Amino acid sequence: MHDSVRSRIHWVRQSRDMTGWAFAALMIANICLAFGPWLVRLADVGPVAVGFWRLALAAPLLLLLTRAAGQPMPRGRVRLWVILFLAGLFFAADLACWHAGILHTRLANAALFGTSSGLMFPLYGFIIARRLPDRYQSAALLLAGVGATLLLARSYELSSRYLLGDLLCLGAGLFYTAYLIAIERARGHLAALPTIAFASLFGAAPMLVCAIAFGERIIPDVWWPLLVLAISSQVVGQGLMVFAIGYLSPLVVGLTFLLQPLVAAAIGWLAYAEALNVADMIGAVAIGIALVLVRRPTPARSPLPQN
Numbered sequence: 001m002h003d004s005v006r007s008r009i010h011w012v013r014q015s016r017d018m019t020g021w022a023f024a025a026l027m028i029a030n031i032c033l034a035f036g037p038w039l040v041r042l043a044d045v046g047p048v049a050v051g052f053w054r055l056a057l058a059a060p061l062l063l064l065l066t067r068a069a070g071q072p073m074p075r076g077r078v079r080l081w082v083i084l085f086l087a088g089l090f091f092a093a094d095l096a097c098w099h100a101g102i103l104h105t106r107l108a109n110a111a112l113f114g115t116s117s118g119l120m121f122p123l124y125g126f127i128i129a130r131r132l133p134d135r136y137q138s139a140a141l142l143l144a145g146v147g148a149t150l151l152l153a154r155s156y157e158l159s160s161r162y163l164l165g166d167l168l169c170l171g172a173g174l175f176y177t178a179y180l181i182a183i184e185r186a187r188g189h190l191a192a193l194p195t196i197a198f199a200s201l202f203g204a205a206p207m208l209v210c211a212i213a214f215g216e217r218i219i220p221d222v223w224w225p226l227l228v229l230a231i232s233s234q235v236v237g238q239g240l241m242v243f244a245i246g247y248l249s250p251l252v253v254g255l256t257f258l259l260q261p262l263v264a265a266a267i268g269w270l271a272y273a274e275a276l277n278v279a280d281m282i283g284a285v286a287i288g289i290a291l292v293l294v295r296r297p298t299p300a301r302s303p304l305p306q307n
Contacts, residue, residue, distance in 0.1 A: 022247035025240040026256050032237035034263035039233070040099060042225040046216025047099030051092070052207035053226040055200045058234035062197035065235075071191040074198065080189050087182035087195075088202025090175050095203075096210050098172035104165030113166055115257050116173030119145070121180050125250025137251060144255045180253070184245050192243040199242075200234060 043050045066073070074080045101113075122141065126133060133141060179199075186195045211218055220226060245253055 018247050022244040023252065023256075026244040026248065026253065027259065029237045029240035029244065030256050030259040031263050032232045032240075034260040036229060036233045036237075037102065039225050039229040040102070043220065043229070044222050045218060045220045045226075046211055046214065047103060048096050048207060048214055049211040049216045049218050050226065050229065051095035051099055052204055052211050052218075053220070054095070054230050054234050055088075055092070055204040055207060057227060057230035058238075059197060059200040059204060061231075061235055062193060062200060062239065066191075066193040066197050069191075069193055071193050073194055074190050077189065080186060083182050083186045084190075084195070084198045085202045087179055087186060087199040088204075089206060090179035090182060091199060092203035092206040092210070094172045094175035094179055096207060097168045097175060100214075101165045101168030101172060104162065104168065113169035113173055115260060116170060117177040117180065117254065117257060119254065120173065120177040121254040121257075122249075122251040124177065124181060125254075128250075133251070140251075140255060144258050180245065180250075183242055184250070187242065187246045192239065192246060196234075196239050196242040200238075 040047060040050050043053075045053070074084065119141075122133075183195060183199065186199075208218075241253075
C-alpha cells in the first residue's frame with residue numbers, strides 16, 4: 001500500500017517536472033504545423049492525396065522510432081485498438097476537409113474555421129472536469145479569441161461564394177477536436193510514439209480512398225514537398241503534439257493552436273511581403289499574453305506511460 005502511494009507520488013512529481021518540456025514541445029509542434037499549408041501548395045498532387053502521402057510516408061518512420069525508443073506496442077487491448085483506429089479516421093477526415101476547403105474559400109477563412117478546435121478542445125476539457133474556467137483561464141480565452149480575430153479579420157470575408165469551403169474547414173475543426181479527444185484517451189494507456197504511429201497508419205488508407213474517389217492525381221513528379229511535409233508536420237509536429245497531450249490540459253493545448261495563424265502571418269510577411277499592420281501586432285501580443293496566463297501552475301495530471 002505504502003509502495004503504491006510512493007510510486008504515485010513519484011509519477012506525479014515527474015509529470016510536473018515534464019510540463020515545461022511538454023509546453024516547449026507544443027510550441028515547436030504548432031510552429032512546424034503552420035508550414036503545412038505552404039507545403040500543400042507546393043505539392044503537385046491533389047490536396048487529399050497530399051494528406052495521404054503525409055501519413056503514408058510518416059507511418060513507417062514513426063514505427064521505426066517506436067522500436068528504437070523501446071516503447072511498447074498496443075498488444076491485446078481491443079478498446080485501445082478501436083481508439084487508435086478512430087483517431088486515424090478522424091484525422092483523415094480532418095485533413096480531407098481542410099485541404100479541400102482551402103480550395104473553396106479564402107485562406108484567412110480557412111485559418112479561422114480550421115483552428116476552431118482551439119476553442120472546442122478546451123471546452124471539452126472543462127466539460128470533462130465538470131467545472132468552469134477560473135478568472136485567469138477566462139482572460140486567456142478572451143485574449144486568445146481577440147488576438148486571433150485581429151490577425152484574421154483583415155482578410156476574412158463572409159460570402160455565399162465561400163460557403164462550401166467555410167463549412168469544410170469548420171468540419172475539419174470538428175474532426176480535429178474528435179481526433180485530439182481520441183489521442184488523449186489513447187495516451188492514457190500508450191506512449192507517444194506508438195500512438196501517433198498507429199493513428200497515422202490507420203488514417204492513410206481512408207485518405208487514399210478519398211483521393212481516388214475525388215479523381216485526384218496520386219503519384220507526384222516532385223517528392224520533396226511531400227517528404228518535408230511528412231517529416232515536419234506529421235513526425236515532428238504531430239509527434240510533439242501527441243507527446244504534450246500526455247502532460248498538458250486541453251485548455252493549454254487548444255490555445256497554443258493559435259500560434260499557427262500567427263506563424264502563418266509571419267511566413268506571409270517574410271516570403272510574400274504581406275505587410276503586417278497595427279491590428280496584427282496587437283493580435284500577436286494578445287495571443288502571447290494568453291499563452292503566459294494559461295501557463296499558470298495547475299494541479300498535475302494523472303501520469304501517463306512513456307515507455
